Amino acid sequence: MxxxxxxxxxxxxxxxxxxxxxxxxxxxxxxxxxxxxxxxxxxxxxxxxxxxxxxxxxxxxxxxxxxxxxxxxxxxxxxxxxxxxxxxxxxxPSMGPVFGMKGGAxxxxxxxxxxMEDINLNFTGDFAAIALAHNLLAAMIDNHLHHGNELRLDARQIWWKRVVDMNDRALRQISVGLGGPLNGFVREDGFDIVAASEIMAIVCLASDLADLRSRLGKIVVGLDLDKNPVTCEQIGAAGAMAVILKDxxxxxxxxxxxxxxxxxxxxxxxxxxxxxxxxxxxxxxxxxxxxxxxxxxxxxxxxxxxxxxxxxxxxxxxxxxxxxxxxxxxxxxxxxxxxxxxxxxxxxxxxxxxxxxxxxxxxxxxxxxxxxxxxxxxxxxxxxxxxxxxxxxxxxxxxxxxxxxxxxxxxxxxxxxxxxxxEAPTPELRHAYELTDSYEQKALDLAKRVYRASEVTWSPGAKRRLGIIAAAGYENLPICVAKNQYSFSADPKALGAPSGHTLHIREVRLSAGAGFIVLVAGDMMTMPGLPKQPAALGMEVDADGNIIGLS
Structure with missing residues (x-):
């Protein structure tokens, strides 16, 4: 075969x-x-x-x-x-799964x-451009801190991580700015995989170039010392990011x-x-x-x-x-x-x-x-x-x-x-929740109606972030639940059709440019890790440039 x-x-x-x-x-x-x-x-x-x-x-x-x-x-x-x-x-396809456990897409x-080989690997460079635009904003945030911090950005409340298109659990939580004053401010940071980047979502949901540019400017990178949102537009990165992403x-x-x-x-x-x-x-x-x-x-x-x-x-x-x-x-x-x-x-x-x-x-x-x-x-x-x-x-x-x-x-x-x-008329689309409801009610409606959970619980940090987001005026956005894919519940081992379980929201992230908020449920990670036997172990290229082991 x-x-x-x-x-x-x-x-x-x-x-x-x-x-x-x-x-x-x-x-x-x-x-x-x-x-x-x-x-x-x-x-x-x-x-x-x-x-x-x-x-x-x-x-x-x-x-x-x-x-x-x-x-x-x-x-x-x-x-x-x-x-x-x-x-x-x-x-x-993302190269994380390609070289990890899932293979190509x-x-x-x-x-x-x-x-097939082009699509599964570098293709037309979309992922690389999205990563570059995302990390440009990260670099400009740290540069803003280094050169006087005119916006009074709170270094403890920077929400914008960096990204890489590879499964790498060691990058989930890192420190940046080490090595003295010339290297910027020391602070905690982390990486997500490119597929989880808000820039990826913006590219996927933008209707045209003008909409793309507008959405980039709306990205909230963190809070200032008065707990007001600081945007990508204020950092001054949106125009350059649009240049990278226009194609x-x-x-x-x-x-x-x-x-x-x-x-x-x-x-x-x-x-x-x-x-x-x-x-x-x-x-x-x-x-x-x-x-x-x-x-x-x-x-x-x-x-x-x-x-x-x-x-x-x-x-x-x-x-x-x-x-x-x-x-x-x-x-x-x-x-x-x-x-x-x-x-x-x-x-x-x-x-x-x-x-x-x-x-x-x-x-x-x-x-x-x-x-x-x-x-x-x-x-x-x-x-x-x-x-x-x-x-x-x-x-x-x-x-x-x-x-x-x-x-x-x-x-x-x-x-x-x-x-x-x-041949039948197009049915009227219904939704799992109403946009005008509170985020707590949206999450509860989705959890009960689709996941068949009995309740939704929130970590203290998630509740605090939710309050900040609502107070800043981001009240009527859809929710995007980050949840394991194997079960209706947050427990990947609960197969079949579980009901009556609890959906626990561990973390909340605002994606104002994409136009939704992310609710991270259970133990879900936005930076995957490689399995014990990653697909990369079976890949090679021969003397003629033919790829071996790609699936």
Missing amino acids: LSDIEIARQCKMREIDEVAKDLSLAATEVEPYGRYKAKVNVGKLSQERQGKVVLVTAVSPTPAGEGKTTTSVGLADALALRGKKAMLCLRE AGGGYAQVVP VLGPNLVQTLEGNPAFVHGGPFANIAHGCSTLTATHAAQKLADIVVTEAGFGADLGAEKFFDIKCRAGQIQPTAVVCVATIRSIKYNAGVARPDLDQPNIEAVQAGAVNLLRHVENLQEVFGQQVLVALNRFAADTDEEIAALRELVPVPVVVSTHFANGGEGALELADAVLEML
Whole structure:
């Protein structure tokens, strides 16, 4: 069996200008980055947004894998086979997971976006530019302190950390300014991964360059000695940051293995950020295609919730259909079956573990008002009896898909089911909480309605920060919960569909430029660590420059 990278290398890619022509893009609207990738100048697109949006989400992720990205790719390819003008919108991979435990994020098998190696590594430089803009602001904050601190910034209340696109637990808490007066003021600092940067969220939620520049200026970097917010605009960094980011705002155009167009743009994680690709990509795709297939990270309690409550609000998006991805393996895992035994037929485990899928489907329908179907990503060991048992339990269509092995052809039944849903009127999107409520009430509504928690508790530090944020006038923003992805609760070991648990908010962060506040729940970290056996251990490059071990 060929590996993902071997399959990708066998692909005869189309020149990117051919892909652009299929979208009726003019030469002035496309900036090539080599032969197989390009940036699209969204400012020159004059069409109205007409494309219907299909969101692909999933059950709670497990070590068995669900295949949300492969399903998104396979669905887009299958829609093209049905003669539909479809556009795929995915996020860019972070090098933290690429070299850590997750691997790449370009899909897999015969449902991939290419050039796979470029996408998983440096791509068009978006992550590097976001990190540079973020760290420029950090450097200018320390420079301001060093040169007199005219704004009376409180060095004990600087909220702006630094970032790097790598898992590195040793950087979570550090000290800077060591070595004497010439090196600035000694203070505590820390690093987040780039995917958790507010700059990443701003790039993903900005509608155009002017909006980007405005959002950068609104970033709150900390407090002055009177506990008033100090902004990026006051530090004087926003203009230079916009200069660094001006080209990042254009969506990255690539293609699937079957030569169909895809935007791969933006890279926030859904467990520590809002987990969706950029608004510029989604809006451009709606102008260029009749159907837009987009993905939200991790399970529906994370990525889909933030898609509905943050991205759709910011971009005035009304999705028409939702595809919830599941596998028989992941369902059995949620019943407590050990990973080595997941390929053994076990109807009882399917019946027991289906509670996780049922909870996600119920939330998508009852909380957010969406029409939903389940895409069952079939593995070779799945039995017909197990699939039949699942179908008996699930109140929405369950469509078996084999896109990983068969590409678009393996997702034709899924495409047909989605097209049937698209014939229905677009449902009115509902939200998990009201923006005008207090942050305490928003968190409680979200925790009870989506996570099925009984209460929300707050650390003293989180409550203090919440009071400062509200007093400063930041009262009606959405919330972005940073929570482990494996469970509806803050306990990653609580599988299935737990209820009645407590959601504890350990930390609160204001992302005024992005337009939300982050509630850090439980033990969640915004700088991941590498596993004992990171994927980097298996990577190499040969004498001809070929990459080995990338997945």
